[in-house]
Amino acid sequence: MNPTVQALRNKFQGAIGRAAVSCGDTIVYVKAANLSEVMVFLKEGPDQEYNYLVDITAVEYRDPERPLEMVYELFSLARRAQLRVKVELDKSEELVVDSLVPLWNGANWLEREVYDMFGVRFAGHPDLRRILMWETYAEGHPLRKDFPLRGRFSRAEQVRQALNANPEAHYSMEEISIAEAYHEIPAEMRERLARGERGKIAEPENS
Amino acid sequence: MGTKRTIELEVATSGVDAQGKATRVPLGVADQTGVGILTDREEPALGGDHMLVNIGPQHPATHGVLRLVVELDGEVVVRVIPHIGYLHSGFEKLGEYRYYNQIVPLTDRMDYLAPMSNNVCLALAVEKLMGIEITERCKVLRVIACELSRIISHLVWLGTTSIDLGAFTPFLWCFQERERVYNLQEMWTGARLTTSLTRVGGLMADIPDGFTEGVREFCATLPKTMDETDRLLTRNGIWCARMQDIGILTAEEAINYSLSGPMLRASGVPYDVRKDRPYLDYETYDFEVPIGEKGDVYDRYLCRFEEMRQSVRILQQALDRLPDGPINVDDSRVSLPPKSEAMNDMEAMIFHFKQVMEGIEAPVGEAYMPIEGPKGELGYYFVSDGTAKPVRFRVRPPAFINLAALPKMAEGHLLSDLIAINASVDIVMGEVDR
Numbered sequence: 001m002n003p004t005v006q007a008l009r010n011k012f013q014g015a016i017g018r019a020a021v022s023c024g025d026t027i028v029y030v031k032a033a034n035l036s037e038v039m040v041f042l043k044e045g046p047d048q049e050y051n052y053l054v055d056i057t058a059v060e061y062r063d064p065e066r067p068l069e070m071v072y073e074l075f076s077l078a079r080r081a082q083l084r085v086k087v088e089l090d091k092s093e094e095l096v097v098d099s100l101v102p103l104w105n106g107a108n109w110l111e112r113e114v115y116d117m118f119g120v121r122f123a124g125h126p127d128l129r130r131i132l133m134w135e136t137y138a139e140g141h142p143l144r145k146d147f148p149l150r151g152r153f154s155r156a157e158q159v160r161q162a163l164n165a166n167p168e169a170h171y172s173m174e175e176i177s178i179a180e181a182y183h184e185i186p187a188e189m190r191e192r193l194a195r196g197e198r199g200k201i202a203e204p205e206n207s
Numbered sequence: 208m209g210t211k212r213t214i215e216l217e218v219a220t221s222g223v224d225a226q227g228k229a230t231r232v233p234l235g236v237a238d239q240t241g242v243g244i245l246t247d248r249e250e251p252a253l254g255g256d257h258m259l260v261n262i263g264p265q266h267p268a269t270h271g272v273l274r275l276v277v278e279l280d281g282e283v284v285v286r287v288i289p290h291i292g293y294l295h296s297g298f299e300k301l302g303e304y305r306y307y308n309q310i311v312p313l314t315d316r317m318d319y320l321a322p323m324s325n326n327v328c329l330a331l332a333v334e335k336l337m338g339i340e341i342t343e344r345c346k347v348l349r350v351i352a353c354e355l356s357r358i359i360s361h362l363v364w365l366g367t368t369s370i371d372l373g374a375f376t377p378f379l380w381c382f383q384e385r386e387r388v389y390n391l392q393e394m395w396t397g398a399r400l401t402t403s404l405t406r407v408g409g410l411m412a413d414i415p416d417g418f419t420e421g422v423r424e425f426c427a428t429l430p431k432t433m434d435e436t437d438r439l440l441t442r443n444g445i446w447c448a449r450m451q452d453i454g455i456l457t458a459e460e461a462i463n464y465s466l467s468g469p470m471l472r473a474s475g476v477p478y479d480v481r482k483d484r485p486y487l488d489y490e491t492y493d494f495e496v497p498i499g500e501k502g503d504v505y506d507r508y509l510c511r512f513e514e515m516r517q518s519v520r521i522l523q524q525a526l527d528r529l530p531d532g533p534i535n536v537d538d539s540r541v542s543l544p545p546k547s548e549a550m551n552d553m554e555a556m557i558f559h560f561k562q563v564m565e566g567i568e569a570p571v572g573e574a575y576m577p578i579e580g581p582k583g584e585l586g587y588y589f590v591s592d593g594t595a596k597p598v599r600f601r602v603r604p605p606a607f608i609n610l611a612a613l614p615k616m617a618e619g620h621l622l623s624d625l626i627a628i629n630a631s632v633d634i635v636m637g638e639v640d641r
Contacts, residue, residue: 023574106465109611132292
């Protein structure tokens with residue numbers, strides 16, 4: 001097992017949960033509350049130097065009792081050592097964990113993807129929006145186990161929504177505010193956008 | 208507010224007269240109102256205002272269905288907001304409903320410019336999860352598949368980038384060379400694009416007669432085309448002016464953004480999965496890893512160019528050492544028995560039936576397997592709960608992570624440089640969106 005696990009136990013004691021080796025990779029569980037400080041230690045601490053964030057993802061098991069797991073794959077370019085840090089999130093509570101964007105810019109899109117696919121929120125993320133699905137996507141978080149393979153809405157409903165989608169939904173509020181056109185859009189629409197009602201799908205007129 | 212001013216323009220169309228001498232005819236002669244010659248109109252004052260330009264998702268310079276919303280101050284990029292997901296296919300979700308071998312066709316469609324290296328990565332990840340040791344011949348054949356993929360991916364990159372920057376000839380040369388690899392892929396797998404080459408524990412087929420000769424001939428002639436392209440581009444004034452000092456990332460920034468592959472190495476970080484986390488016996492091959500000095504677009508070009516040369520070296524070594532022997536592991540639990548046995552031997556038929564109908568069960572556990580794909584560190588992560596279908600099938604997409612650094616690189620450059628920077632990331636939207 002990777003000696004980093006012992007170093008973590010010495011420094012953080014109770015914050016470090018169980019550790020395991022699977023297929024040659026070392027996995028260590030960390031309490032959600034301590035994630036940031038553990039990551040700072042792993043990135044900058046002496047003899048650690050896990051400076052390369054390989055991947056951030058999440059795992060939800062088929063067993064509904066098991067917590068959802070955040071997975072952080074780290075690699076030390078200098079020492080060529082691997083470490084997988086995991087955080088368990090109880091599904092009965094709010095799924096929230098510290099963002100790692102202050103440590104690694106590369107975490108930005110990876111965390112957005114986890115938010116999009118699993119609904120985990122990242123405290124301190126500068127721009128937590130959906131990334132692969134569109135911003136007004138209303139069916140939930142696709143990689144959750146309770147999400148059916150073919151989606152929540154029927155095909156007819158998906159087509160109806162696509163046809164009725166509001167073109168203004170193609171630009172975010174932030175983007176519209178850049179454009180000159182912002183001053184020219186009707187006051188009523190501007191107000192609606194500011195209230196965050198953007199992309200609400202209008203009922204078709206004939207129904 | 209707008210200012211009133213008179214602009215005098217010399218606008219003309221060129222032509223030749225009856226004697227073949229060049230003439231210039233002023234525009235707007237027929238129209239006495241004088242379009243474009245003299246204007247005396249109110250000009251909108253644009254100074255100070257920022258403009259919003261939408262590029263894509265249907266635009267050839269975005270290399271697929273990438274959409275960029277660009278905030279411009281004049282011609283200078285202030286901010287880039289990328290929008291992705293137009294090609295999202297839910298492969299990770301689909302993988303949870305498939306047997307391990309059934310995921311192979313999904314991987315073809317991710318990085319569709321280098322399908323064979325995706326296939327290899329998937330097979331390696333499942334084999335790591337199941338603890339399967341593959342045969343020597345299979346290892347060497349997979350190295351050949353990976354390096355051919357790297358070459359065709361870089362060829363597409365070089366060709367499309369040169370088109371983006373206004374050079375048409377290299378595009379034709381690169382695609383011609385790529386076509387020959389496609390012929391080899393077709394020879395081996397029967398498909399040009401969706402190769403589905405690997406299976407857990409081996410390959411879908413051994414190489415056919417004449418394949419090694421084909422690869423050898425390709426290795427002998429590709430450097431010639433590359434030398435010609437090199438002469439045409441590397442010291443070309445326009446090429447250098449469009450690429451040098453554009454989109455610079457320092458080594459620290461590149462690591463901070465988790466970049467990988469040529470993007471990372473161009474910034475001077477010598478991290479190559481083939482050298483640092485060897486797989487498929489890459490440590491026994493003799494090749495160099497090119498790294499850049501400045502981390503600009505030009506360095507990325509040089510790195511990719513040299514990588515193709517090194518791939519040719521690896522291909523030649525792999526062909527020299529290609530051993531005889533089986534391509535699949537001798538384990539009826541994971542690899543299908545030969546058809547003749549399945550039809551004549553009761554036990555073989557049962558194994559065949561069970562594998563096709565029930566899949567191969569993986570032990571409880573998880574495995575992350577990175578390889579050096581053409582775009583960067585391509586990694587597949589599997590979590591298994593002991594059944595024949597994974598609990599979680601995750602792809603670490605190098606193009607997705609590399610693309611995240613685009614806003615950082617493009618800020619402060621001109622809009623036309625944004626195209627060069629975007630090209631230098633080498634994205635393939637099938638993989639970015641998955």
